[in-house]
Amino acid sequence: MLRTTLVQKSAVRSLATFASPESVLPKKYGGRFTVTLIPGDGVGQEITDSVKTIFKAQNVPIDWEVIDVSGLESSGKNGVTEAVESLKRNKVGLKGILYTPTGSSAKSLNVALRKELDIYASLVLIKNIPGVKSRLDGIDFALVRENTEGEYSGLEHQSYPGVVESLKIMTRFKSERIAKFAFDFAKKNNRQLVTAIHKANIMKLGDGLFRQTVKDVGQDYSGIEVNDLIVDNASMQAVAKPQQFDVLVTPNLYGSILSNIGAALIGGPGLVPGANFGREYAVFEPGCRHVGLDLKGQNTANPTAMILSSAMMLRHLGLNDEADKISAATYEVIADGKIRTKDIGGTSSTTEFTKAIVDKLA
CATH class of the missing domain: 3.40.718.10 (Isopropylmalate Dehydrogenase)
Known part of the structure; x- marks a missing residue:
């Protein structure tokens, strides 16, 4: 069973995950990890791009294997098969939310992915964030x-x-x-x-x-x-x-x-990090599973939940220093209040919010 630990650092409560001895952990090649990236539907591309930008700026030793799968397309089921094979290789993934249509016979691709890999435990962290009025x-x-x-x-x-x-x-x-x-x-x-x-x-x-x-x-x-x-x-x-x-x-x-x-x-779905664990696989995604179809392409989505989920992923991989820096910078930007997205009372774009975090890390 994959297990978890929280550590308190000032206002930042950080998540690390540890596997039991029988669990299969991801392999590291040339000092780098390969991680499955599933952008998902709605705002998924924009908020995973935010993570990619931050990781690149910080030289985080992650190589992405991008799998494009969508619940909006009839080929989505085939994409799940490809995602499953990728996760079997890499053991760890970062994922946006896949759309599940209402009023049709289409099955949830999110559920299909978790069932196929027996990713049985969802962990969601609900905590006040300094700078966000509630x-x-x-x-x-x-x-x-x-x-x-x-x-x-x-x-x-x-x-x-x-x-x-x-x-x-x-x-x-x-x-x-x-x-x-x-x-x-x-x-x-x-x-x-x-x-x-x-x-x-x-x-x-x-x-x-x-x-x-x-x-x-x-x-x-x-x-x-x-x-x-x-x-x-x-x-x-x-x-x-x-x-x-x-x-x-x-x-x-x-x-x-x-x-x-x-x-x-x-303060809303854009603030809640989450993760899913099985015996062999771990997939990190926002804890409140909103697709955000109405925000797609507007560059207004709050990437905080995805960024904090990615920090959880880094701790799972043992990259604690990188995770702590990225988490702290994200919380600092929110606490400053100068750059914030529309959902938490600001006018900043996803890109501007991401840049502010990168600037904090510089």
Whole structure:
């Protein structure tokens, strides 16, 4: 299992990831890593270009293997196959969000990619950023989301015209491994509380299994408290008193909802970094999975989430100095308040924001 650690440096809370001995780590050739880059749809090209610009300016030892795949094109499925093969070679990827059309039979390419490689754990960091005004302060929680089953199992069929059966699959095995991921994260990061999010009052078997499994796993982690919340109550608590949360562990759908609530709490989807882990592979992407089709090509998107996700990737690769510098420069630009994108109250372009970070690094 891939594991994670946070370190506090002034206002910057940095993420590093470490693999257990049985995990396969990426190989380094000539002092450089090759990383799969999937720009994705919407603003993906612009915000991954921001990362590429910053890495180039800092001489970060990363070579990109770019895989163009889009949920907007009929060839997207073939692109996922190419992306899977690239990730199998490189073990690590940086990814924009792939568009999933509503009201059609097209499957989510994001889900397909995670399932194909069994990238089962999503980690999203929800924390106030100095310089970004929000209604509530003191927000600092991690959201650990199971990526491969639950409502996202994708098993649906129409048994009779107008009657659709959608199967929600929950297993003890997958509930247990995501629970262990959450508790390992809490232990390594001095977090004191893990909260299981569920709807076991109604879905007594499926969500009941998830809730009980998390509690059972928690017995093996002394010093870490475990409790649980029904998802609708958790959503209310998130907007009323998010400071009570430390680590949340959720099935897939509930994690998707709560990550969006968390993003709104701290200033929007452009600020939330994230990562996805399996036993062998790690894919880093913004934690709040918004495509931004309406912003495409306007050079106005906030690249912060992608930049911070890329810094998480660097720490995963052991490039801690580069990660710390890039994270610190990003936070400094936001805190200065002179250069900021439209979503956080400014008028600066993506390019201008990126240049300001490069200038801080000079």
